[in-house]
Amino acid sequence: MKDENISGKVFDSIVLKRLFKFVKPYWKQFLFLVLLTIGVATLGPLRPYLIHIAIDEHVANGNFPGLLNMTILLIGLLVLQGIVTYLHTYISGWLGQYTIKDIRDQLYDHLLSLQLRFFDNTPIGRLVTRTVSDIETLAEVFSQGVAAIIGDVLQLFVITAIMFYTDWRLTLISLSTLPILLFSTYIFKEKIKVAFTDVRNAVAQLNSFVQEHITGMSIVQIFNSEEREYEKFVEINKKHRHANLKSVLYYSIYFPVAEIISAASIGLLVWYGAQEILEDSRVTPGILIAFIMYIQMFFRPIRMIADRFNTLQMGVVSASRIFHLLDSKDQIADNGELITDGIKGDVSFDHVSFAYDEKNFVLKDITFEVKEGHTLALVGATGAGKSSIINLLNRFYDIQKGSIKIDGIPVKDYQLSFLRRNIGVVLQDVFLFSDTIRENIRLGDESITDEQIQDAARLVGALDFIEKLPGGFDYNVMERGATLSVGQRQLISFVRAIVYQPSIIVLDEATSSVDSETEEMIQTAIERLMKGRTAIVIAHRLSTIQNAEKILVLDKGHIVEEGDHQSLLDKNGYYARLHQMQFKSLKGQQV
Template sequence: MFNQLRTPFQYKKIINRHDIKNSARTVKGNQQTSNRSKTLARIFSYLLAYKVRLLFALCMVILSVGFSLLGPFLVGRAIDEYIMTKQTVGLLGLLIQLSAVYLVYSISLFLQNYTMIHVAHHAIFRMRADLFNHLHRLRVSYFDHRQHGELMSRVTNDIELVSATLSQSLIQILSSLLTLIGAVAVMLYLSPLLTLVTMITIPIMVLSIRWITRRTRKLFKDQQRVLGELNGFIEETISGQQIVRTFSQEKRVIRQFHEQSADLKGTAFWAQTYTGFIPKVMGFLNHLNFSVIAGVGGILALLGNAVTVGVIVVFAEYARQFTRPLNELANQFNLFLSAIAGAERVFEIMDEKEERDELDAMTIEKMEGKIEFKNVSFSYEKGAQTLVDVSFKASPGQTIALVGPTGAGKTTLIQLLARFYPLERGAILIDGTDITKVKRHSLLQQMGFVLQDAYLFHGTIRDNIRYGNFESSDKDVVEAAKRAFAHEFIMKLPGQYEFMLDQDGGGISQGQRQLLSIARALLSNPSILLLDEATSNIDTVSEIHIQRALQQLMEGRTCFIIAHRLNTIQQADQILVLNHGRIIERGNHQQLQEQQGFYADLFLSQTSEKRV
């Protein structure tokens, strides 16, 4: 098994060429320390929203630590005052005190755990809500270059890692610190000499823990990153399963999965292996400490009255309580590092700049639908212009068709109209108002979209249609379905409008999904309609139904249609022919035919193909 795993040093070279041993001395190491401090401060800002509960948990921690230290002290008294002297008077009272101490200790321990779990989960609820809300305020371009599965991993895995750590580790760290301080104080009170003997193992503990944590810190961070990448790959593969099968890429996908999974196995293995050294080292030091205390204490007891048997027994217990917190601190510190790595990935998204409306942006209740593009230019990446100096006008109620080869900029033009991307140059006006002066929510409420791939959610048909307007009644939903010519096929389904669709509309045909998409757009009652290849993936029979539904949808609205099938746009009021991001021809079908240019050649080629 071990020969299949890279050594931590080999793994370190593959993941990051940076030398772990020297990282703390570099500027980058200092920046990472600063980032960790900021991340911790942000995590605690969520906890501080529940100050009263947090304060109560702190009080319970102090109480439990105090009583846990008081218990052994009373045991030592019982040994010296009653067992060694063989006296029984007062022993019962001491035993009752001891029982009361451990009862209060147990109750305070329960309350501190219960309260901290309550605080942690409420804080994580707010963090998860903030993250999810922020995702919906980011620009569309943010999602273009990121794996959806990797983003999902941050919302789920990384948040859960922070949640588990806050629920368990925070209280444990605080309790361990207080126990450590209290144990040392009581030990000094009982015997400074034995306390000094106990401290001999401290340097070994510190050096061991430091050696381990310096290696686990980066491994835990890499583990979360590799896990996110693997989740992204899995999500893409499952979503594109049909393409994988179509091109017989199963072996390649499986091989790639094993490679990424092996990377995760390597990081997780060495992170857990190094972490596993801690209890072994601490266990050895615990036994060593006990042996030293018993030996030295026994010698001191035999030589004189420097210590008593009861003190030696108590000291052995306090020595355990002294080393146990160190052990727990080391373990919890590793978990904390893992949680910080997850929190950093969460806050990385939350630090992304939100898409905000301009300060003087207005809300428009109803649009007439007059559109004007004025010298609009745009590029997704520098040096590669997608649209160049595009200008045209559309009157209210007109249908504008966009024609051109793939990559000509047709879809980009629609996305700019919806403000999915910011303009580089020029302006887009709606009813004479620059769209940058209109609030995005207000603008998109006036628009209806019917895209090439009709995306439907897991849920009932009724809910998917109602997505266009959640204020609509069941009667409105049925009416929209009838106008979209979807009612007939819906009534034939088991459950009819309560028929449950699988993810992305699974369970019905592509044409039926498109009809539901049209019904959804009808229910939103938009002023401007954007159709992007709405019939490109549909068979001829389905296309007839969809064209009838689209006529209902387009009536009285300003419409933009992207279409490769030119026979579907012959009735358009204006056809814009784009190529290489520029409008090279414009006019209606008849005018463009008479020009005998690019459009006429394209229409002729499609007509010839049909005849053949």
């Protein structure tokens, strides 16, 4: 993944401009944050200045009432500074969280609109990183990045202005070590940037390895490769440790060096300032103490600014990745507005050609028609194009050539949600979410009542086993339905398909993974469901499609034979050979 190693520019005007478009709805809070930033930068340097006045004008002259007034003023300043700092921290965090919430909403909504083609070519781990980790990094841009850097820089200007106004000679002495600190800060920033990149890449490798091998743990254990996989994990973990130790090393060197430089600056100030005081110059004890405080306040943000810039830089890189994903043009064009009283179910493919990669066509000049209420069966070897026909009917992909119509109307003219609601699909690989059976059937559609769910389950024959589970329809099936058998998962997916009362039913190897008893149960339900509905069935078991009015035999994207079961057997062609092979296989199993 090329974008994983992007360093990025700290101030990328295009990225920052797009990022702050998301702040626009909260412009009042943003302006308030700007005022608070100015307040934090201004209030801090006032404290040393007031202490300077208190010492030189009241302590030195024994003016106790004046000192009391200054003490009260200092306490009030501290309270005000505490309130402003609290508000600044809270508002910056609030603004960051609301902004990244909007970005994450928009990003996930964009992902939902993308074609399956996009997900075929993009690793899931990358999308998870963009949606979660990268957006979380943006929160730090608001709380620890932009606002903090602006506040620190503004405070440096205020402190420098007050110091020069008070005594320019002491200021020059105090800041004489600044070039050394800036140089060491720059070196640290560059080194830690590389270290953070290494850490990020090591974490990505670690996450990818763990996710992949936990998912495939059954394969690891079946082939007795636990020790080999553990050794691989140890090596990746060593890289992760090494990358983190590099960052620890740079921190452990930089901060003591920064402290030494700061201490050297204070030492020079005390040495020079004490001489000036002894010589009765305009330098006073109050000024010297105030300058010591100024130096501490001045050097602290410089020490932190390297971290701030790295935070901002990582945020800009994350924002670039997120915007790159948002700019992807793989959406399904949902320009159709047609919503009819109901779809009858006439389906036609007219000279349809389709390729997943725009080059290698998996369907080539496919033409067929299914009348309302009839059943079409698709037969062929793996890769013949059967599932592609189903994907195109649902508009998971758009075709390159030809036309697909339902009831004589191109599928592109239908509103996408209306089209898919009228096509019930049961796939071979059943996916169930970690939730209750009810929610896996309803999928968040509150318009589907419990009565409708129970009726659909009863029709399929799934009601009995569901009611025997702890909690019935409230039973949590866990991730991918791990607590259910293959047959039970298949039955639930079937209930999920028919609860919407679709006009067209699509069964993609719907009974290929179930036992004979469950298959018989599903076949009974299918017969009830198909009555008056158009059905398209993909099956390797030819015994399940013998009653279909039309059977299409596909081979390498072409229709090689077409007809009903008996007419295809009479042709003694591809279908007949396939039927004979399955018959021999079943006969061998019985023997």
